[in-house]
Amino acid sequence: MTSAFVIEQILNGVQFGVMLFLMAAGLTLVFGVMGLINLAHGSLYMIGAFVCAWVSGWIGSFWIGLVAGLLAAAAVGALMEILVIRRLYQRDHLDQVLATFAMILIFSEGTRWLFGDQPLWLDIPQLLSGAVDLPFGVSYPLYRLAIILVGVALAIGLYMLITKTRLGMQIRAGESDREMIGALGINIATLYTVVFALGAALAGVAGSFVGALQSVQVGMGEPVLILAFVVIVIGGIGSIEGALVASVLVGLVDTLGRVFLPQFFALFMEPSAATSVGSALSSTSIYILMAIVLIWKPKGLFAAHD
Amino acid sequence: MKNNLLKTLSALAVSTAVGVGGMASAMAENVKIGMITTLSGGGSSLGIDVRDGFMLAIKQSGRTDIDVMIEDDARKPDVAKQISDKFIQKEKVDILTGIIWSNLAMAVVPPAVRQGVFYISPNAGPSALAGKACHENYFNAAWQNDNLHEAMGGYVSAEGHKKPFILAPNYPAGKDALTGFKRFYTGELAGEVYTKLGQTDYAAEIAQIKASGADSVYFFLPGGMGIAFMKQYSQSGVSTPVFGPAFSFDQGILAAVGDAAVGVKNSSQWSKDIDTPANKAFVESFQKEYGRLPSLYASQGFDSANLIISAVEKAGGAKDADAFRAALKAAEFTSVRGDFKFASNNHPIQDIYVREVVKEGDVLTNKIVAVGLKGHANAYVDQCKM
Structure with a gap:
């Protein structure tokens, strides 16, 4: 095992982590500000990927597709908030879960109806294809490196937005006291729509990026949604910093667990048994991480409400 | 395709009506095949190809005494099991076929063959069904999984x-x-x-x-x-x-x-590109019928149907189970893959x-x-x- 191998796996973990962050950020914002559990967040991820694949197949440019995916996800998010979600803020979480679960079904069947059952294909842009050489003898796919950079840039941007701008101030105020900022003359309804659309746009970007790496198909959002929930629970519900730290943590634990757990068991077991025990354990590693964090800090690493 | 389905459905309606009336009918002699396959969700392209290959062979045979009913299992074992129960108990099929995935086959095949129904696999070939859980009514026309x-x-x-x-x-x-x-x-x-x-x-x-x-x-x-x-x-x-x-x-x-x-x-x-007249004709007619090249799944569906047709021909229907079983085992059809015969556990011997x-x-x-x-x-x- 060389240092190049370990560095490459760490990069893989970070890349997975920043993609998770884009999903988790929207989810945690919506929960933090509006107290809403949105199961349909994965559908916004899927919508971003489908629109990106469709537009880039049509126009022939991944970048235009990416912008289209972002806008489409934001637009659908805003529409969803105005038409449905708005009615759910006063209800309890069970009603929210039911309604947003129904939206998953509607979006999935609607997408199947529009695009069919076959996966769509989205190619990695020419500009970012192939691998690059990094220090320490690491050769790494350029596209994944670009994902890390874009993810980090978006995380910084989001942090600036929340800490330095007026909108961010309103969002933070909304997190701590919803009624008060309404009383201070801020249009809560617009604020909620904007926050929801922002979260949707981030999910759409994540979907577009990942779509080019994997495949664009109905139901692609739900596995990521589950991981995003794990992330926001670990990070502390409502906390953006928490979401970032927890995303990278989950990304690293999952990737490194997949690689090193089987090798660890191979030290004292026969190879085939070690592979199966190792891979079985590695698929549960992030849930074990979540359990440990919750025992130590029951409200997550960066609890927003104490 | 649509016509076939319509034909099947109307034949079904007629046979049920006649059955209720208590009259003997020529329809009752028809060989009934129930196809359970994956037509929606991930992996639907496999089921669609098996179905299209199968129906192409039935169409080419020109036989009107074979009815095929097709239902979608959506890749879910419980759905597949429900459809098979319906096919066996309500529709009284002679033959089941179509399953793509091994876990679905394990849920459907053993109980079906125990009830005396034949199962012809166009795809899944789990090791259990080739070994300890093999059955005289189970035939695999594709391959054993390994x-x-x-x-x-x-x-x-x-x-x-x-x-x-x-x-x-x-x-x-x-x-x-x-x-x-x-x-x-x-x-x-x-x-x-x-x-x-x-x-x-x-x-x-x-x-x-x-x-x-x-x-x-x-x-x-x-x-x-x-x-x-x-x-x-x-x-x-x-x-x-x-x-x-x-x-x-x-x-x-x-x-x-x-x-x-x-x-x-x-x-x-x-x-x-297997160079036999049967395969050339298959590739050409599949392309003509559906406007795309056939896949290996389509070839498996096509062979499964031809195997059944050959046995129906030889045994004069599927009602005499022993004769039908012997006719299946003989595998007297021209497989598009070339040489084909069954090993003693009813799985292919092939190149x-x-x-x-x-x-x-x-x-x-x-x-x-x-x-x-x-x-x-x-x-x-x-x-x-x-």
Whole structure:
């Protein structure tokens, strides 16, 4: 095992982590500000990927597709908030879960109806294809490196937005006291729509990026949604910093667990048994991480409400 | 297609009506086939191809005494089981067929054959049904699950590769696959990895392949998993040659994998360039009927239907179970894959070819480059006591 191998796996973990962050950020914002559990967040991820694949197949440019995916996800998010979600803020979480679960079904069947059952294909842009050489003898796919950079840039941007701008101030105020900022003359309804659309746009970007790496198909959002929930629970519900730290943590634990757990068991077991025990354990590693964090800090690493 | 379905439905309506009236009818003599296959969701392209190949053979036979009912299992074992119960108890089918996935086959086949229904498998061939749980009414017209992997194991050995890295999903068919590979591959391995079923990001595994010093890669990742793997592999800057079973390099999937697949060797019991009149006619008529090239799944559906038709012809229907069973076992039909007969556990004895992905004009397709295993049966013949 060389240092190049370990560095490459760490990069893989970070890349997975920043993609998770884009999903988790929207989810945690919506929960933090509006107290809403949105199961349909994965559908916004899927919508971003489908629109990106469709537009880039049509126009022939991944970048235009990416912008289209972002806008489409934001637009659908805003529409969803105005038409449905708005009615759910006063209800309890069970009603929210039911309604947003129904939206998953509607979006999935609607997408199947529009695009069919076959996966769509989205190619990695020419500009970012192939691998690059990094220090320490690491050769790494350029596209994944670009994902890390874009993810980090978006995380910084989001942090600036929340800490330095007026909108961010309103969002933070909304997190701590919803009624008060309404009383201070801020249009809560617009604020909620904007926050929801922002979260949707981030999910759409994540979907577009990942779509080019994997495949664009109905139901692609739900596995990521589950991981995003794990992330926001670990990070502390409502906390953006928490979401970032927890995303990278989950990304690293999952990737490194997949690689090193089987090798660890191979030290004292026969190879085939070690592979199966190792891979079985590695698929549960992030849930074990979540359990440990919750025992130590029951409200997550960066609890927003104490 | 639509016509056939309509015909089937109206025939059904008539036969039920007549049945209620208590009159004897010629319709009651028809052979009834229930097809349970995957027509929606992930993996639907497999079921669609099996169905289209099957219905093409029925159409070409020109027989009006065979009714086919088709239902979608959506890749769910419980749905498949419900449909099979309905087919057996309500529709009183003689024959079931169509299942793509081994876990669905394990849920449906054993209870169905115990009730005296015949099952002809156009795809799934789990080891249990070839070995200890084999049954005289169960016939597999495709392959036993291990077959294609065994052929590739032998081929990778024969090509002089000394350190293959092998990977498959962590579920029974994945384990069967790597077991099959290792049964015929004789050297040492650079690594053996089981991934999560349904995993779509293979960055960690690709880095492991790179670091392992492997001289070749063998993977069994059916459906979308394989497409994602190949896309990411081609971007990773690794140039170690890749081998696989036909499932990840077949006609339906090649367009999605793209140019990354060119040059990949894969094993299959069928290929569109098998040079027999039956195969040429099949490829041509399939293309004419559906406007696309057939896949190996389509060929399996086509062969399954022709096997059934040959047995119906020989036994004069499916009502005399012993005669029908003997006629199936004789397998007196012309398989599009060439020589075909049944081993004692009702699984095929056939040649497994090694194909290479090539580009014909703009279309990616396969051509045969070698014979992997000649007249190959399966490893479970001795475990089957019928």
